[in-house]
Amino acid sequence: MSRLSRLFGFHSRDKPKNSVGSTFSFLFGGTTSGKAVNERTAMQATAVYACVRILAEAVAGLPLHLYRYRKDGGKERVTDHPLYYLLHDEPNPEMTSFVFRETLMSHLLLWGNAYAQVIRDGRGRVLALYPLLPNKMEVSRTAGGELIYTYRRDSEESRVNPNSGTVTLRRDEILHIPGLGFDGLIGYSPIAMAKNAIGMALATEEYGAAFFANGANPGGVLEHPGVIKDIQRVKDSWNSAYQGSGNAHRVAVLEEGMKFQAIGIPPEQAQFLETRKFQINEIARIFRVPPHMVGDLEKSSFSNIEQQSLEFVKYTLDPWVVRWEQSLRQSLILPSEKPSLFVKFNLDGLLRGDYQSRMTGYATARQNGWMSANDIRELEDMNRISAEEGGDLYLVNGNMTKLADAGAFANNQPKEVSK
Template sequence: MKLWDNISLALKGGGGSLRPPLGRSYIAAYGGASFSGGAPSSYVEQVREAYAENPVAQRAVRIVAEAVADAPLAPMNDALAGLIAADNEGQSLLETLAAHLMLHGNAYVQVICGADGRPDALYTLRPDRISVEADETGWPVAYLYRAGEHQTRFPALDAMGRPAIIHIKTFHPTDDHYGLGCLGAAAKAVAVHNAAAQWNRALLDNAARPSGALVFDPGPDGGVLSTEQFDRLRAEMEASFAGSGNAGRPMLLEGGLKWQSMSMTPADMDFVALKAAAAREIALAFGVPPMLLGLPGDNSYANYREANRALIRLTILPMTGKILKALSAALGAWWDDTRMRVDRDQIPALSEDRASLWKRVSEADFLSPEEKRAMLGIE
């Protein structure tokens, strides 16, 4: 960032003249930073701004997606277990689906059948490349996948009523065919957080100090800087004082010039609090307690253990359950028993809840042994 990129010269009057009015002082201020523009509108731009460039959003998505992939599953059909555990081009199937649901609100799985007619592999498709084709009544009949100029059409159901594409989506109150992701809700907070980071970098480039000003006093004779003098001063400032590498370098002023430092304004000082508030909004949008992201000033939970329990119960388990139920319902066209669920007994963070349930059920004398086993989920 060049020092003079944000120069504001009071001497630039009508007609673009570099000369100030005679007999008046003028100020050449520089060193500040200005950022404009709102949140990006397209999905690709939002992913770039949030997941690729924002540490809070990326960490929030990865915490949830990786936890979904590592969730302990109850015993299931061996064929289903192999499909779920298989890598999806080097990535976990459940992790990829969870990330797509959080970011886009939609996740698509292509079912690849083998020679025996049963699913041989499950592949995830980029949701931003998929569009739903509906019939005259509004029901989906096909899915169109576009990659560059190539387009592939997948019927919603084959001749035997089995799905070629499994569509998993979150709730969208105003759309019949597509889900609503967290990225749109977090987009403005991400834009604010990224702008705050750019502001801090601009201050570092300016020797970690706020803007200052060169003040020229024309004196009683009303002298002014010529165009040549102004250009020479600008070149010297860029060469000798721009960037953090010249921090603390002494400045030699002459000819009526003096340096006037500008202190941080209340708006500048509020930027730190604004960045922290934006980070908490990002974490809120993705369902991750801010404490787990190391964000200061948020002590909603007594400790990290309670925050972890809240994350598992309110975000990870519902997300995992949604994915497993959708896969189970679709794969039921090939197998009779497609039950897939999370084995909560194997989650250490929920052990206290499980122990409390067992204690209450065991002390209920009015329940029969069969009823107690049913309440505890024991077959």
Template sequence: MSSPDDYRRAAGYRRSVSPERMGLAGKPKLSGPIVAYDAYDLTDPGLLEMMRAGGSRVGVAGISVSDKMALRNSTFFRAVSLIAGSMGMLPLHLMRLKADGSREKARDHPLFNVLHRKANDFQTASQFKSYMQTCALLDGNAYALKVRSRGAVRQLVPLPRRCVRPQLSDTFELTFRYDRPSGGSVILSKDDVFHFRAPISLDGLTGVSLLDIAADTLSISHRALAATGRVLAKGTMVRGALETDKDLGDEAYGRLRESLRDSFSGADADEDFLILEEGLKAKVLTGTTKDNQLVEMRRLEAEEVSRFTGAPRPLLMFDETSWGSGIQQLGLFFVTYCLLQWFVIWEEAIWFCLLSPVEQETMYAKFNDGALLRGSLKEQAEFLKAALGPNTGFFTPNEAREYMDKNPLAGGDELPRPGTTAATIAADD
């Protein structure tokens, strides 16, 4: 598309210019190089995002729901931080399948350090995973630029949010359009971008944003919170009233007011009976039906947010049930029904985007979710006791020590033979 300077040149520069801006042959000097501008259709999603001023959307309550506004909702913030923090906390290892069928950590591969320790020059692996997971939750997609050296991926640099759009050509070739924050755009090959999306997609390329589908719930919740704030700011917060059919004299009114102020107000108020004069009667004021509905609405909206995120109610800190010894089952529920889908999404995206076709035959990424599934020390001891045998053990002593972050022992890489003990094995040797 032509630039504005091209149109002025074609029009013969009919606009008046000052003498100091005149160039050769009496034509005006151009202010800079001719720049090609991109044209957007009125139905283009990029134009819609720009008009939304940073990706906000309007809910049924008439409130614009942006990411910052949504994160001010305590339930939504807790759910997002719980999922993103858990994904960032868990170790992510690059594994290699050996010819004999055994598996090992591919510590010698450059990608192992990127996934496990340092993602780029300004983020650790934990920070990178937490940020990318947050992007996937809020926007439905997460994008990172692959930085290569000698053919291997050495860094993963997150691309700015809402600046990347996948495009599928008529020949089913996948590319990514990256709109630079400073201006202009560039088409990136699929070999240059690490991309994963939310589980639900409406086009097969991009994931559904949590902010989009929960916008109505978040806007209603914000309205309820604002109504509560107005009650606290402008409403009355009295617990009762004193009423009488008689006229209360100034002297009796003064004694009553002084008695209430001195003995029955403040944190150190007396828990004694109030002596009433002049036929006064005490009347306790209770919350109105409207007030009770407001409290119930806020509770229901918190439950709605938990349904959108998939985080269990007790982990969102508003459940009334005491789990006690069942807390381990709650952790298993969280891993199985909330995090497991993200484990698979991450692992498949790493296999698909970051490994070459040859490496894909023998290498894969694996999250270690043991940190979330470990119980108490007593339960871990019972597990290791069963894992070590003696008859049907499936852990070697060194594997058990590695499970507890202990150094290996010499001769601890063999499984116990059925029907034997450590003493008989030593005697046979």
């Protein structure tokens, strides 16, 4: 253990934690609303499902390339590197790059961590990447302080070893993308952190389903002036005739002086609809997704919805992208290649404005000489123009000159001889 590690308290006995607060509360999802919330039940809330799907599909759909630094300060794609094909096309024979990234991003949003097993050849180069379920992974340290990953494998996950058991993997055999956490090693589940808010959303949804299942009428009491001999028969007869949304607003016929007394609280008094709407915004706030992207257009308009979409890319998607890029570079690129290679997502397509705004920006860039025709055509997914046709030329307006040369032409003209 290094002296620096000892100074800052990182000892080999320190073990990353995978739980928040009470282990029982984290595992079984106990909430104040009474609804059990975990990473799987939370997906039953439409707002959670929508936020996870939006972010997972956004990251999965972005162009992902491997680049090399050039000596002139620029960059170029390295399409002949084996890692390029794995990241851009197929990380393993069973998955496309889109499905692989979508799966890992959903794990990251639900469990706070994303894991993938890295298959390497004898020289350390990556051959394949396979996602691993975060709820089966435990991160710990060896006696020497090195991180190790213990994966609990089910019998369905291995045909070679049909018996369930654990597999221990080294740091270089795992691609680990951690979310927000307290120790910099393990991310904590957003679902566990916000389980009460999600539990309340599930509770209100269940209440609404039960409300309509009972004929969209609050519960009540049947009053009889005498003594009922068969209470269950009367109850079953009433429910069979008036319970359920299909029997709503039917005319009730009461006999023998029987009266119906409603005792339930009407939904408008219980702020039912307002509560459900607020929980949608609450869950969108957890994932930092604009409400209009999950179907809440109450405060959105044509004037601000484009700005909200750009803020989504800048403040929501970009931090996730940086987290992905740095984790991929740290885990997959060989130490000898790290000074020259890097992984980069392309967000330009999401940051583009409408057609008129793009054309105005391209015209400014073209006239001021920092974009060529081919640079613009590549951004618009158009074929390049050959160099003979001027596709790579950088042009500037002829009436522009350096400030130091202003008036030079006049000073060089012969002066008129005075008479």
